[in-house]
Amino acid sequence: MIKAIILxxxxxxxxxxxxxxxxxxxxxxxxxxxxxxxxxxYNLIKGFSRSVSLxxxxxxxxxxxxxxxxxxxxxxxxxxxxxxxxxYISKENLIPGVEEFIVNNKGIYKIGVASASANATFILDKIxxxxxxxxxxxxxxxxxxxxNPEVYFKCCEKLDLSPKExxxxxxxxxxxxxxxxxxxVTYGVGNTEIKxxxxxxxxxxxxxxxxxxxx
Ligand code: BG6
Ligand code: MG
Numbered sequence: 001m002i003k004a005i006i007l008x009x010x011x012x013x014x015x016x017x018x019x020x021x022x023x024x025x026x027x028x029x030x031x032x033x034x035x036x037x038x039x040x041x042y043n044l045i046k047g048f049s050r051s052v053s054l055x056x057x058x059x060x061x062x063x064x065x066x067x068x069x070x071x072x073x074x075x076x077x078x079x080x081x082x083x084x085x086x087x088y089i090s091k092e093n094l095i096p097g098v099e100e101f102i103v104n105n106k107g108i109y110k111i112g113v114a115s116a117s118a119n120a121t122f123i124l125d126k127i128x129x130x131x132x133x134x135x136x137x138x139x140x141x142x143x144x145x146x147x148n149p150e151v152y153f154k155c156c157e158k159l160d161l162s163p164k165e166x167x168x169x170x171x172x173x174x175x176x177x178x179x180x181x182x183x184x185v186t187y188g189v190g191n192t193e194i195k196x197x198x199x200x201x202x203x204x205x206x207x208x209x210x211x212x213x214x215x
Contacts, residue, residue, distance in 0.1 A: 001165065001214055002109065002165060002166065002167050002185070002210075002213045002214055003109060003110060003159075003161055003165045003166070004109050004110040004111070004112060004134075004156065004159050004161050004165060004166040004167070005102075005105055005109045005110070005111050005112070005166070005167055005169070005210070006111075006112040006113070006114050006152060006155050006156070006166050006167070006168045006169070006179075006184070007098075007102075007111070007112070007113055007114070007168075007169045008047075008113075008114060008115060008116075008168070008169060008170045008171060008172070008175050008189075009113055009114075009115035009117055009120040009123075009124070009138070010046075010047075010115065010116075010117055010120070010171075010172075011046070011047075011095070011171035011172060011189070011190065011191070012095060012098070012169050012170065012171050012189050012190075013094065013095060013098050013113070013124070013129075014089070014093050014094055014095065014123060014127070015093050015094070015095055016086070016089075016093070016117075016123070017042070017046065019082055019085045019086050019089070020042070020046075020082060021039065021042040022081075022085060023078050023079075023081040023082040023085055024037060024042060024045075024053075024057070024078060025037050026081045027074055027077050027078040027081055028057075030077060030081075031070070031073075031074055031077075033063065033066075035057075035061045035063070037057070041057070041060070043193070044056065044060070045057065046171075046172045046173075046174070046191075047116060047146055047170075047171075047172025047173065047174035047175045048116065048145070048146070048174055049116050049139060049145040049146075050075050050078065050079065050118070051071070051075055052145060054071060054074060054075060054078075058071075079118075079119075082119070083119070086119075086123065086126075089123060089126065089127060090127055091127055091128070091129075093127075094127075095189065095190065095204055095205060096204040096205060096206045097204055097205030097206035097207070097208060098204075098205045099129070099132075100205070101205040101208060102129075102132050102133075103132070104209075105210060106132060109210075110134045110135075110159045110161070111132065111133050111134055112133060112134055112135040112136070112137070112155040112156070112158070112159055112166075113133050113135070113136040113137065113138070113155070114137050114151040114152050114154070114155040114168070115136075115137070115138045115139065115151065116138075116139055116145050116146045116151065116174075116175070117138055117139055118138060118139040118140050119138075120136065120138040120139075121136050121138050121140070124136060134158075134159060135155055135158040135159055137151050137154045137155045137158070138151075139151075141154065142154060146172075146174050146175050146177070146178035147174050147175075147177035147178045147181065148178060149178045149179065149181050149182030149184075151178065152166075152168060152178060152179055152182045152184055153182060163182050163183040163184045164183065166184055166185075167184065167185045167186075167187065167210070167213060168184040168185065168186045168187065169186075169187045169189050170186055170187070170188060170189065170194070170198070171188065171189045171190050171191045171194070172191065172194070173191075173193065173194050173197060176188065176194050176197050176198055177197075180197070180198075185199050185200075185213075186198045186199050186200075187199065187200045187201065187202060188200070188201040188202070189201075189202055189203075189204065189205075190202075190203060190204060
């Protein structure tokens with residue numbers, strides 16, 4: 001029986017992708033790293049932690065000469081650019097229908113967040129939604145990052161439930177690997193590239209109801 005809803009943060013609760021994409025482009029320019037970083041390139045790193053994302057950019061563009069000291073600077077600066085860019089983030093940036101979905105299910109199901117971002121708790125607080133959740137696990141608390149299922153396991157442990165008692169909502173392939181390998185029923189949200197890898201798929205939360213999950 002499903003007793004909890006666990007949501008990924010970026011791309012499922014808040015549409016942060018444009019902010020992440022622009023911050024990567026800005027930091028690459030800032031350090032004069034001359035590669036073409038397209039939306040397609042960003043989609044390939046979506047859902048990975050910041051440092052894994054940078055390693056993937058380095059590998060895929062065959063960038064030599066980025067040592068670990070420069071890597072740390074890039075990561076720090078990327079996050080600074082990201083934080084500057086979300087200065088005015090608000091509920092206007094929510095995935096359509098997600099707040100209503102959470103409010104309507106609160107009390108019926110436990111509600112958790114499981115994110116690969118170190119900024120998830122901060123942003124939920126900033127937009128005034130942190131109190132809607134029974135538990136929020138973000139990258140400050142986990143050791144292993146998605147696609148490892150640790151963040152999902154930690155979330156259901158805190159809720160005192162097993163994976164079989166939770167349903168997960170994810171938007172990135174990497175996140176779907178994490179939830180599916182952890183044994184969670186998984187809904188894909190928005191990103192049509194993950195349609196074949198999830199149990200169910202929704203475009204967004206407008207008019208979506210979890211009615212039949214336990215019948
Ligand atoms: C994930 C996003 O939730 O968080 C990724 O899907 C992002 O695209 C990652 O890179 C890391 O986030 P942050 O905020 O810690 O840099
Ligand atoms: Mg996501």
